Amino acid sequence: MDSLHAIGFYLSATLALGGALLVAFLQARPQRGLALAVVGLGLAGIDLSLSAGYAGAVVLVCYAVIALLVANPQYRSVASGVGERWRQVGAVGAAALLVALAYAAFRGDFVQATFNGGAFGAAAVGRELFGHDAMSSEAVGGLVLVALVGATAIWRRREGNR
Amino acid sequence: MTVSLVSVLFVSIALVAVGGFVAAWRRELTASLASVPLMLGGAAIAFVGVARFAAATGPALFGQAVAALLAVSALALVALGIGIAGREGPR
Numbered sequence: 001m002d003s004l005h006a007i008g009f010y011l012s013a014t015l016a017l018g019g020a021l022l023v024a025f026l027q028a029r030p031q032r033g034l035a036l037a038v039v040g041l042g043l044a045g046i047d048l049s050l051s052a053g054y055a056g057a058v059v060l061v062c063y064a065v066i067a068l069l070v071a072n073p074q075y076r077s078v079a080s081g082v083g084e085r086w087r088q089v090g091a092v093g094a095a096a097l098l099v100a101l102a103y104a105a106f107r108g109d110f111v112q113a114t115f116n117g118g119a120f121g122a123a124a125v126g127r128e129l130f131g132h133d134a135m136s137s138e139a140v141g142g143l144v145l146v147a148l149v150g151a152t153a154i155w156r157r158r159e160g161n162r
Numbered sequence: 163m164t165v166s167l168v169s170v171l172f173v174s175i176a177l178v179a180v181g182g183f184v185a186a187w188r189r190e191l192t193a194s195l196a197s198v199p200l201m202l203g204g205a206a207i208a209f210v211g212v213a214r215f216a217a218a219t220g221p222a223l224f225g226q227a228v229a230a231l232l233a234v235s236a237l238a239l240v241a242l243g244i245g246i247a248g249r250e251g252p253r
Contacts, residue, residue: 009165013173016203020180023196024187032196043203046173047229049165050214055206055229062233066199066240076247078191090186097179101172120213121224 009049016042033071037064170211177204195243199236206232 019038026032040063047056129137181200188194206229213225 003164006165009169013169017173017176017180020177020184020200023200024180024184032193036196036199039200039203043207046170046207047210047226050170050210052210052214052226052229055210055226055233058230059203059206059233062237063199063203066237069240069244070196072244075192075244078247079189087186087189091183094179094183094186097182098176101176101179104172125224 005049009046012042012045012049014042015039016046018042029073030071033067033069036070037067040064040067167211167215170215171208174204174208174211177201177207192244192247195240198239198243199233202232202236202239 016039019035019042022035023032023039026035040060043063044056044060047053047059178201181197181204184197184200185194188197209228209232210225213223
């Protein structure tokens, strides 16, 4: 990868991550929509610098529409049913993941890595998910099932109480 | 200045982490919907990066296809969520 592509990648990554942080902290809907459009621009730039121009074009169009949807002031506000403490625990967990990543990037000196699973395609991903990582795929599937059943049970109980 | 698979994966995981943060931090469910395109965008970058840097052993088209699919899925999920929330005013 030549340095022009590398500069494009890092600029686009900065744009995408900066836009994502703005989405997290901006309050007004139009501003959040604008920040999402910036994220889309950054993602499209990353795709372009990684020689995936077609995906970049699709991302640009889709994220522009998402930005318009999110910026729309007409939709209703729906309050979250999650307690304040759990929201704070989740936010602190995500922030801790970010800090751990920043530390790993600072200390790891961006070592080289390669994908050793042969030709990358649907078959390779299937082999990884259902062969090499079958146990973790099953665990994630179980977790998603429990979450969906729990959410349905909570919703039914709330509807019953109305 | 070079870009490696690791730097692509760092950007990808950072986007997923910020998406998780938005989902947990926002009190309003409709505002939390903005986390969906962030997390799916991060996943898409990982696919594109792996396809790009594994291109020596096969075509890099799979990553592009998955990235496009994830972008359309993000759009569909946000539209569905906003559709379920409905508009302000008498119903």
